[in-house]
Amino acid sequence: MADRWLAYEKLSGNIVMASGEAAQAAAGLAPVIFPHWRHGFYYDCKACHDGVFKMRRTAGTITHEAIARGEFCGRCHNGELSFASDKDCAKCHVAGLPGSERMTDTTNIGLDEIKETAKRLGSGWYQSRLEKGVLPLDRFGDIDWEALREDEVWKPIKKLDGEGADETRQTVIVFKPTVPGVKQVAFDHAHHTAQIRCESCHQEIFEKAAGGSPVSMDAIASGRFCGTCHGKTAFKLAGCSRCHSIEPDRIPAGALVRE
Numbered sequence: 001m002a003d004r005w006l007a008y009e010k011l012s013g014n015i016v017m018a019s020g021e022a023a024q025a026a027a028g029l030a031p032v033i034f035p036h037w038r039h040g041f042y043y044d045c046k047a048c049h050d051g052v053f054k055m056r057r058t059a060g061t062i063t064h065e066a067i068a069r070g071e072f073c074g075r076c077h078n079g080e081l082s083f084a085s086d087k088d089c090a091k092c093h094v095a096g097l098p099g100s101e102r103m104t105d106t107t108n109i110g111l112d113e114i115k116e117t118a119k120r121l122g123s124g125w126y127q128s129r130l131e132k133g134v135l136p137l138d139r140f141g142d143i144d145w146e147a148l149r150e151d152e153v154w155k156p157i158k159k160l161d162g163e164g165a166d167e168t169r170q171t172v173i174v175f176k177p178t179v180p181g182v183k184q185v186a187f188d189h190a191h192h193t194a195q196i197r198c199e200s201c202h203q204e205i206f207e208k209a210a211g212g213s214p215v216s217m218d219a220i221a222s223g224r225f226c227g228t229c230h231g232k233t234a235f236k237l238a239g240c241s242r243c244h245s246i247e248p249d250r251i252p253a254g255a256l257v258r259e
């Protein structure tokens with residue numbers, strides 16, 4: 001993909017869709033930016049994954065024809081739940097155009113805009129619980145969704161059309177790095193399954209057994225295991241201490257320890 005499009009992906013969860021760039025250009029259109037974060041105010045991952053979209057890039061399968069039939073983006077961008085895909089072309093086909101700054105600047109969204117949309121969709125948005133009255137951002141400018149969740153500022157929609165069960169799990173799995181001085185990592189099923197379906201992680205990303213998957217930092221940094229989401233659509237890997245947070249030899253009560 002052209003470097004100038006990659007700049008849009010610095011913000012976690014922005015995906016430039018340029019697989020049909022030639023066809024789009026022939027129609028006088030710019031490539032599409034899909035901003036995960038502008039959807040995260042209203043929807044949990046479960047609403048889209050893996051029912052509407054695969055949890056990976058499938059360049060070429062999302063065509064405008066399918067969207068017009070009500071698939072993919074067309075499930076919601078139908079003029080009822082959200083703006084229509086048979087007009088407003090430049091709301092999605094926006095890379096390189098004025099308006100694209102709305103996709104990359106997390107301070108460029110009005111709280112009233114979120115409130116209005118949440119009300120229309122029937123998701124929860126409790127603005128008065130926002131600490132200091134502003135969206136919490138981490139040091140990379142990404143929205144700190146965990147802070148929003150802890151303060152119960154929002155209650156995203158979990159399902160479209162009531163499809164699929166809402167399954168959760170409570171176990172915590174502790175990863176013990178063998179490198180001296182590196183803090184342990186706790187993976188909390190409860191946090192993750194509140195928003196993500198089991199099938200999104202099992203079995204393609206992780207075996208369903210503590211210690212079953214050969215997880216290492218190198219593999220994560222190359223986009224596998226935790227790196228399937230962290231560094232792409234969840235907080236960045238450079239936030240080391242958000243994962244490496246547990247002192248050596250201190251195991252949270254009830255946690256499963258990987259050997």
Ligand code: HEC
Pocket residue numbers: 015034036039040043044045046047048049053054055056057058059061062195228229232233234
């Ligand atoms: C409104 C729908 C929607 C929601 C909600 C959503 N996603 Fe996605 N996600 C997409 C689309 C669209 C793609 C691209 C799919 C494609 O190319 O076929 C995608 C792709 C991804 C990818 C692959 C990214 C890459 O760069 O390889 C990951 C990982 C992902 N999503 C995780 C998540 C997580 C985690 C959440 C919740 C925090 C989430 N998604 C919420 C629509 C959504």
Ligand code: HEC
Pocket residue numbers: 032033034035038039042043047048052062072073074075076077081082083091092102117121160
């Ligand atoms: C689950 C429903 C849903 C799906 C699926 C979905 N969207 Fe959205 N999208 C929304 C809602 C709701 C908003 C918030 C804007 C509004 O309606 O007020 C939004 C906002 C956006 C925005 C921000 C526009 C702006 O200027 O603020 C873009 C861009 C966008 N969507 C693109 C896409 C693309 C591209 C796809 C498919 C790859 C897609 N969306 C799939 C519901 C959805």
Ligand code: HEC
Pocket residue numbers: 017018019020021023024027029032059060062063064065067073074077084085086087088089090091092093
């Ligand atoms: C809700 C978001 C959205 C809106 C609004 C939208 N498109 Fe698209 N469009 C897409 C996505 C996603 C793709 C696939 C991009 C890719 O993978 O390269 C696409 C692709 C295309 C393509 C390339 C051929 C193809 O099917 O992949 C054309 C042509 C196109 N759109 C025309 C339009 C026109 C004309 C409008 C306005 C009438 C419009 N689009 C509005 C999301 C949108």
Ligand code: HEC
Pocket residue numbers: 167168169171172173187189192193196197198199200201202206207208209210211212213214256258
């Ligand atoms: C965000 C990713 C993710 C999601 C979503 C997820 N898991 Fe897991 N699961 C893991 C990881 C990581 C492990 C540990 C794998 C390892 O040690 O190799 C694991 C291990 C397990 C294990 C063995 C350890 C234990 O807890 O007993 C079971 C069983 C399991 N998962 C069931 C589920 C079920 C049921 C769901 C849905 C309610 C689910 N998982 C959702 C990531 C996930």
Ligand code: HEC
Pocket residue numbers: 145146185186187188191192195196200201205225226227228229230233234235242243
């Ligand atoms: C399927 C996507 C996905 C995978 C895979 C995943 N996470 Fe997450 N994780 C998320 C999302 C989404 C959040 C919410 C915060 C955010 O969006 O930045 C989160 C939050 C967290 C948090 C903060 C909340 C808490 O539980 O304390 C930690 C720590 C964390 N993840 C660790 C891990 C580790 C370690 C792995 C691998 C064993 C992993 N995650 C795999 C998506 C994922």
Ligand code: HEC
Pocket residue numbers: 175176177178179182185215216217218220226227230236237238239240241242243244258
């Ligand atoms: C998304 C969660 C996450 C983040 C963020 C993260 N790590 Fe890790 N890290 C892990 C997991 C899981 C392991 C595997 C532990 C084990 O079982 O050996 C690991 C292992 C390691 C190891 C042990 C060697 C190895 O490859 O297993 C080192 C060193 C390490 N991480 C350093 C870092 C540094 C430095 C950062 C910040 C730049 C970082 N990590 C950010 C989850 C994370």
